[in-house]
Amino acid sequence: MTRPAAAGDAPVVGALGALGAGIPPVGVLVVGYGNSLRTDDGVGPAVAARLAADSRLGGVDVRAMHQLTPELAFDASGVSLLVLVDASADLPAGEVAVFRPDGGSVSGEVMTHHVDPSGIVALARELWGAAPEVVIVSIGVSSLDVGDQLSPEVQGAVPRAIEAVVALVEERGHA
Amino acid sequence: MSQTIVIDPVTRIEGHSRITIQLDDRGEVVDAHFHVTQFRGFERITQGRPVHEMPALMARICGICPVSHLIASAKAVDDIMAVEPTPTGADLRRVINLGQIVQSNALSFFHLSSPDLLFGFDADPAVRNIIGVARANPGLAKDGIGLRKWGQQIIEWLGGKRIHPEGIVPGGVAFQLTPEVRDRILAGVPEAIAAVERAIAWYKTDMLRWEEEASTFGNFRSAFMGLVDRQGNVDHYGGWLRVVDADGHFLADKVDPRTFNDYIGEAVEPWSYLKSTYWKPMGYPDGLYRVGPLARLNVAERTGTPRADEELEKFRWRVGRIASSSFHYHYARLIDTLHAIEKIEQILRGPDILSHHVRSVAGINRNEGIGVSEAPRGTLMHHYKVDDNGLVEWVNLVIATGHNNMAMNRAVLQVARKHVKADRLEEAMLNRVEAVIRCYDPCLSCSTHALGQMALRVQLLAPGGAVLDELAR
Numbered sequence: 001m002t003r004p005a006a007a008g009d010a011p012v013v014g015a016l017g018a019l020g021a022g023i024p025p026v027g028v029l030v031v032g033y034g035n036s037l038r039t040d041d042g043v044g045p046a047v048a049a050r051l052a053a054d055s056r057l058g059g060v061d062v063r064a065m066h067q068l069t070p071e072l073a074f075d076a077s078g079v080s081l082l083v084l085v086d087a088s089a090d091l092p093a094g095e096v097a098v099f100r101p102d103g104g105s106v107s108g109e110v111m112t113h114h115v116d117p118s119g120i121v122a123l124a125r126e127l128w129g130a131a132p133e134v135v136i137v138s139i140g141v142s143s144l145d146v147g148d149q150l151s152p153e154v155q156g157a158v159p160r161a162i163e164a165v166v167a168l169v170e171e172r173g174h175a
Numbered sequence: 176m177s178q179t180i181v182i183d184p185v186t187r188i189e190g191h192s193r194i195t196i197q198l199d200d201r202g203e204v205v206d207a208h209f210h211v212t213q214f215r216g217f218e219r220i221t222q223g224r225p226v227h228e229m230p231a232l233m234a235r236i237c238g239i240c241p242v243s244h245l246i247a248s249a250k251a252v253d254d255i256m257a258v259e260p261t262p263t264g265a266d267l268r269r270v271i272n273l274g275q276i277v278q279s280n281a282l283s284f285f286h287l288s289s290p291d292l293l294f295g296f297d298a299d300p301a302v303r304n305i306i307g308v309a310r311a312n313p314g315l316a317k318d319g320i321g322l323r324k325w326g327q328q329i330i331e332w333l334g335g336k337r338i339h340p341e342g343i344v345p346g347g348v349a350f351q352l353t354p355e356v357r358d359r360i361l362a363g364v365p366e367a368i369a370a371v372e373r374a375i376a377w378y379k380t381d382m383l384r385w386e387e388e389a390s391t392f393g394n395f396r397s398a399f400m401g402l403v404d405r406q407g408n409v410d411h412y413g414g415w416l417r418v419v420d421a422d423g424h425f426l427a428d429k430v431d432p433r434t435f436n437d438y439i440g441e442a443v444e445p446w447s448y449l450k451s452t453y454w455k456p457m458g459y460p461d462g463l464y465r466v467g468p469l470a471r472l473n474v475a476e477r478t479g480t481p482r483a484d485e486e487l488e489k490f491r492w493r494v495g496r497i498a499s500s501s502f503h504y505h506y507a508r509l510i511d512t513l514h515a516i517e518k519i520e521q522i523l524r525g526p527d528i529l530s531h532h533v534r535s536v537a538g539i540n541r542n543e544g545i546g547v548s549e550a551p552r553g554t555l556m557h558h559y560k561v562d563d564n565g566l567v568e569w570v571n572l573v574i575a576t577g578h579n580n581m582a583m584n585r586a587v588l589q590v591a592r593k594h595v596k597a598d599r600l601e602e603a604m605l606n607r608v609e610a611v612i613r614c615y616d617p618c619l620s621c622s623t624h625a626l627g628q629m630a631l632r633v634q635l636l637a638p639g640g641a642v643l644d645e646l647a648r
Binding site for chain 2: 035036037066067069070071073074119122123126127146
């Protein structure tokens with residue numbers, strides 16, 4: 001069996017220096033991230049998987065990731081809106097909240113092998129002169145135990161999180 | 176009264192950890208421990224699962240090096256099925272593994288360690304980070320991101336998914352390579368080589384100012400372990416285990432990796448979830464050895480690719496045939512990356528790389544299997560036992576950060592002895608203790624089989640255990 005080429009498959013190393021040379025960023029990038037073996041922490045990838053098959057988001061780049069990593073800054077610099085879908089231990093279980101991070105200063109000291117959203121924005125701005133608006137869709141968790149199933153509360157929140165992302169994308173006129 | 180310093184958590188490493196520094200009555204450092212305080216228990220939660228699920232399940236141990244676990248796990252299941260992957264299947268696994276080496280090495284050097292090298296260990300942490308690098312040397316930061324993206328793309332194109340690829344399966348790989356994907360990867364090779372060679376040139380110029388630092392930066396005699404091929408070249412996928420001593424003499428050579436339990440023991444200390452592996456013939460704790468990029472260069476005669484071999488010659492001219500300072504992990508990591516890129520090109524230009532014979536198929540033919548490969552941080556071993564139905568009964572993972580555990584403790588002790596002179600912690604000491612651990616680029620998510628990401632703390636302790644001072648970031 002052969003695997004069909006994925007969207008956006010192009011040589012990337014050589015293209016890096018040219019990006020951001022006066023081309024206004026357009027488009028939306030949606031990233032659901034988390035650990036799918038830690039029950040509700042996997043809600044971000046679960047939402048992303050459903051969104052990738054949602055016809056209302058045709059043409060939108062949707063990804064599921066374990067964690068945010070620095071190279072996401074390159075892709076983020078080429079879009080006008082970055083939607084991050086993530087689990088939250090601060091919200092009540094099953095609650096879905098949409099917020100825009102304050103875009104304050106970034107402390108690189110917090111970086112390990114992953115990068116936080118402000119780090120992505122800062123890198124995109126520093127290296128390619130363009131950073132997207134960032135919107136975070138958070139879903140409150142019930143459990144972060146070992147397991148590959150979402151809790152019933154969080155499973156029930158998945159459709160609401162999907163609608164929140166679709167609404168954000170539609171606001172931008174991309175769907 | 177003796178005292179102890181604690182650093183907790185260590186930043187820019189993956190996982191939760193803590194460092195304690197023990198002082199004696201005269202205020203001199205007498206001991207130091209790198210504690211890993213998070214426990215994952217992956218070996219337990221996989222029990223009872225069908226063994227064919229193991230590669231995909233193991234890949235989810237870590238978001239940074241899933242391919243390493245996929246490769247070692249798939250090889251362990253190959254062993255249980257008593258099959259060899261088809262030649263093309265094995266080559267495609269090699270390419271995916273090398274893509275992993277490129278992207279993970281790039282993360283370690285460009286994003287985690289280059290801030291220390293660019294700004295110096297005493298620079299303000301608010302500047303000494305990847306954002307600071309992006310401002311001061313955007314070309315360096317872009318090269319790092321470019322290499323990571325290229326490596327990640329290889330994993331995605333060949334493995335099916337970028338983060339937790341499922342294209343590596345027992346018996347080989349799931350997908351035949353198309354000419355389009357091969358050519359797309361090859362098109363990126365020249366720029367990938369150029370990016371890493373720019374970094375090597377920058378590092379070689381810059382390293383002169385670190386020569387004194389390197390002399391006490393985890394600089395000690397030890398053995399080294401890695402995989403080599405039949406010609407003694409670096410081999411990231413298979414071959415034999417080779418162990419050399421601090422003078423380069425073989426402690427073991429041409430060891431079938433599946434017999435690693437005859438040579439490697441695992442000790443458990445009460446202060447850490449991270450096991451300490453040791454070379455059995457020398458016992459514990461004398462059997463300290465190191466793995467990873469530095470070890471790979473130390474154990475091999477050559478890398479086996481022309482540009483990397485040229486750099487390896489220069490490396491050995493500058494630091495010796497057996498490099499002993501942990502500081503040289505950085506330099507070695509860059510050469511390792513260059514070799515990986517060249518090797519990817521070599522393999523993809525092979526005549527049978529587009530063959531449709533990519534997978535051998537078999538059932539459960541043994542109740543035990545072992546898979547060994549080189550992960551970015553060093554030698555990775557998966558050992559499984561299954562019942563006759565192929566359900567997992569027992570799992571043991573021996574991972575690179577465990578191999579390096581004793582070496583990291585030794586390195587922390589050496590740095591602390593040089594930089595801790597009083598009953599309080601100072602930034603200069605904290606920076607260097609953290610940085611010497613980063614040389615090994617430990618991934619504690621894997622090593623403790625822990626879930627999630629982590630951070631670090633340093634504590635200074637009195638002889639009775641009282642905390643005299645504490646720093647955390």
